[in-house]
Amino acid sequence: MATYSQILGTGSYLPVKIVTNYDLEKMLDTSHDWIVERTGIRQRHIAAEHETALMMAECATHQALTAADITPSHIDMIIVATTTPEKLYPSTACLLQQRLGVAGCPAFDLNSTACAGFIYAFSIADQYIRSGTVKTVLVIGSEVMSRVVDWQDRATCVLFGDGAGAVILGAQNKPGVLSTHLHADGTYGDVLAVPIGVGKPVAQYTYMTMKGNQLFKIAVNILGQLFDETLTVNGIHKSEVDWLVPHQANMRIIHGMAKKLAMPLDRVAITLDEQGNTSAASIPLALDKAVRDGRIQRGQLLLLEGFGGGLTWGSALVRY
Ligand code: ACO
Secondary structure (H helix, E strand, O other), X not given: OOOEEEEEEEEEEOOOEEEEHHHHHOOOOOOHHHHHHHHOOOEEEEOOOOOOHHHHXXXXXXXXXXXXXXXXXXXXXXXXXXXXXXXXXXXXXXXXXXXXXXXXXXXXXXXXXXXXXXXXXXXXXXXXXXXXXXXXEEEEEEEEHHHOOOOOOHHHHOOXXXXXXXXXXXXXXXXXXXXXXXXXXXXXXXXXXXXXXXXXXXXXXXXXXXXXXHXXXXXXXXXXXXXXXXXXXXXXXXXXXXXXXXXXXXXXXXXXXXXXXXXXXHHEOOOHHHHOEOHHHHHHHHHHHHXXXXXXXXXXXXXXXXXEOOOXXXXXXXXX
16 A cells, blocks of 8 residues: 655744834834735744754754644654754754654755745655655744844844744555655856855855845746646646635736736735744744644645745645
């Protein structure tokens, strides 16, 4: 009998401190109205010193374990998608594994897939479960974006927030995850970057750079193609999708994608207005919120999509 992966439980963590657009007006040449009109963002959670990618991942994990009704000893693999890891190494996943007391299982971070990191991690977990190699995978997106944005740069810092979301995927004999689709195009590498690394000495810390306008146009184009690919591979009509769970980058992009699926906005899991863009954490955060408040129900069909630096992008079609 074929093996599929199923979402067993979800969890999340958001930093306590909330920074509104009105707070930003006091620090930057910007306005609440500009930010809402161009992005849809009203506020974001910003991490305090102790709220690191690891700490937030651990909190989200405990919620997800409780929701899945399993203990850490059931976990066969840990994948943490983060562009803002605790350290270059040991990975955030290894540090988390140590805290969970489950030494031995594979644990690794996906760093460079940026905002598409959760979808990449989710896809890897699904492949390992389908192949029969493992039974239960902890997949996390955890980000402290506030530490890589330049707080003097109004074009980027207003967009991002911090947080973590976790999903437990487990083996079952019916889907579950129907398919995942991953893509990358390195020729667009300069559109969104944090151009710092260990290959060359750096004179000073370099913050995120983004060609927002160009990225907007590319995102609309690649996400449209991605939806077509995902639905065609599964022989599914767009009207059968119950929920769109998108990466939360810009409300205008999200509205465009909902329109492409002919989907009313109350069928789109949106957290952007309250949380900003939390990069790799945005999809599991949006999923967890809609699951916890009862909007997403068992048996419904979910389309998850993400895009980010690289460029990288991907989707997952999931029977929840
Ligand atoms: N407040 C006020 N004015 C601003 C601000 C601000 N925070 N930021 C930029 N402006 C100004 C610009 O300087 C520019 O002024 P000018 O006309 O005098 O030169 C004007 O607003 C318009 O700037 P644009 O960049 O053309 O504005 P646009 O409508 O494209 O909106 C935005 C910018 C919101 C960044 C949009 O392009 C966008 O969302 N792009 C997609 C970004 C994205 O998806 N990022 C994340 C993807 S990957 C990831 O999640 C890591």
